[in-house]
Amino acid sequence: MIYTAxxxxxxxxxxxxxxxxxxxxxxxYVYHPFHVAEQMDDEYTTCVALLHDVAEDTAITLDDLQAxxxxxxxxxALALLVHDDRVPYLDYIRMIKAxxxxxxxxxxxxxxxxxxxxxxxxxAAAVARVNKYKRAVSILxxxxxxxx
Numbered sequence: 001m002i003y004t005a006x007x008x009x010x011x012x013x014x015x016x017x018x019x020x021x022x023x024x025x026x027x028x029y030v031y032h033p034f035h036v037a038e039q040m041d042d043e044y045t046t047c048v049a050l051l052h053d054v055a056e057d058t059a060i061t062l063d064d065l066q067a068x069x070x071x072x073x074x075x076x077a078l079a080l081l082v083h084d085d086r087v088p089y090l091d092y093i094r095m096i097k098a099x100x101x102x103x104x105x106x107x108x109x110x111x112x113x114x115x116x117x118x119x120x121x122x123x124a125a126a127v128a129r130v131n132k133y134k135r136a137v138s139i140l141x142x143x144x145x146x147x148x
Contacts, residue, residue, distance in 0.1 A: 001037050002046045009068060010050040011037075017058040025120050029053075032112060039108040048077045048105045056082045077101040081109075093136040103140050110137050 001007065014033050021029035037049035047070060054060050055078055062082070066075050080102040083092045096102045110133045116122050 001034075002040065002043050004043050006043055006070070007037075007046045007050070010047040010070070013060065013065070013068065014050040014054060017054045017060050021057070023118070025118060027118070035112050036105065036108045039111075040104070044071075044073055044077070045101055045104050047074050048081070048101055049108065051078055052081050052105055052109060054078075073101060077105065081106060089132065090135060090139065093139050097140060097142070107137060107140055110140075 011034075015030055018030040018033065019028070023029050023032060033050050033053060036052065037046050040046040040049050051065060051070075051074070055062050055065065062075055062079055065078065077099050080096050080099050083089070087095075093106070096106050112118075114130045114133045116126060116130065119126055
């Protein structure tokens with residue numbers, strides 16, 4: 001993870017926002033954004049990774065994050081990562097393709113969310129989620145520039 005004044009602010013906000021939440025296995029939820037952030041290699045993607053579920057799953061809004069001084073590039077990526085339930089999932093994923101920061105973070109998010117070893121019990125719903133995430137990864141990887 002990259003440690004700058006901005007990423008430390010994102011780390012603090014992420015921890016405070018998620019500290020009382022747990023994931024599907026009862027583990028502290030905050031481990032998830034921390035894990036996603038560990039996959040990042042620059043300041044903006046690290047901030048977005050740390051904050052990617054804050055506006056979606058807590059009382060903190062994108063306006064709050066903007067007021068905290070996060071630059072437009074971070075706020076724009078976060079706005080794309082907040083899934084409006086009225087938008088079909090794969091349409092939401094297609095919208096993310098327009099923003100390289102959001103793509104990078106979402107791919108790491110999907111990889112972590114697809115790790116079935118995190119679950120105590122793998123049921124049909126978990127398998128269906130992973131299959132949905134595989135379709136999302138396929139859509140997002142089409143947005144990546146070709147490797148050199």
